[in-house]
Amino acid sequence: MPGALRPMAEADTPPLLQLVDLELGRMFHVERELGGSAALPTELEPPAAAATVFGDRLDIARRYCAALATAGVERGLIGPREVPRLWDRHILNCAVVAELMPEGTTVVDIGSGAGLPGIPLAIARPDLRITLVEPLLRRTAFLSEFIEAAGLDITVVRGRAEQSGVMKEAGGADVVTSRAVAPLAKLAQWSLPLLRDHGRMLALKGVSATEELERDGEALTRAGAGKFEVLECGVGVLDTPTVVISAERLPRAERTPRRRTEKVGSRRATGRPEGGVLRRNTERRRSSEK
Structure with a gap:
């Protein structure tokens, strides 16, 4: 049954961060820092941008x-080839999306997997109220263990976004995030009801976001979405900004009426979503608002 998960009892398994420290020592032959966590191998040391994004919570991000490089790989949550690019391609790539969220935003991260983007968002912005939705037990176990060990205020719900139990527990959110989960048309069916x-x-x-929005924009409109944008986050912070497609759930009174079902064999011209596709970056938006 879907529901908030409790972390595993301490008697059942050692705390995940303790396992991480032990695993780092075994795999990378590193010395334990005085009064701190195990030193990271060079390829896992955070880049300069990480201090900008995470501030005084950088150690949690480290x-x-x-955890991703050790337990995440061993449990099949992260591919071994991703380890050298965990910071740039995964952790920082996700964390900078927080710039789109006002203080106190309620966030539901569907298909969270290893916690991306939900956990980096929670580390960078402790004011966010975040729920991770993930159907697989081995993933939710990892998430719950790390959240408990790191002292993060995050709820983990085991289930699929479309299940009624998940909707009851996590519905009514300000924002629903997703990353590498499904094509845009399918994401709309799962995200908008929450x-x-x-x-x-x-x-x-990725870089094909504009093309994907042009392809699936009509499906988003039928699902009840509007105000589509392609945004860039982390401009001036990351070498490669994060590309995000944003769509707003419209009240029923503002939605485009559904067209009648067409006869088989007929063709309908396709075009850009209503209002077109707007691409901009959040840095330029903030400058214009000053």
Whole structure:
């Protein structure tokens, strides 16, 4: 049954961060820092941008990186080839999306997997109220163990976004995030029901985001979404900004009426979503608002 998960009892398994420290020592032959966590191998040391993004919570981010590189790989949550690029491609790539979220935003991260983007968001912005939704037990076990060990205020719900139990527990969110979960049309079916009216679906995508939005924009409109944008986060902080597709859940009164079902064999012209696709970066938006 879907529901908030309790971390495993201490008697059942050692705390995950203790396992991370032990594993780092075994795998990388590193010395334990005085009064701190195990030193990271060079490839896992945070880049300069990490201090900007995480501030005084950088040590939590370092431990999350170490957890992904060790337990995350062993449990099949992260591929071994991803370890050298955990910071740039995964952790920082996710954390900078927090710039789209006002203080106190309620966030539901669907298909959270190893906690991306939810855990980096929670580390960078402890004011966010975050729920991770993930159906697989081995993943939710990892998430719950790390959250408990790191002292993060995050809820983990085991289940699929479309399940009624998940909707009851996590519905009404300000923002629903997703990363590498599904095509945009499918994401809309899973994300929009979890949002309040005028809440936003934020899908982390790659360089083909504009093309994907043009392809699936009509499906988003039919699902009840509007105000589509392609945004860039982390401009001036990351070498490669994070590309995010944003779509707002419209109240029923503002939605485009559904068209009648067409006869088989007919063709309908396709075009850009209503209002077109707007691409901009959040740095330029903030400058214009000053």
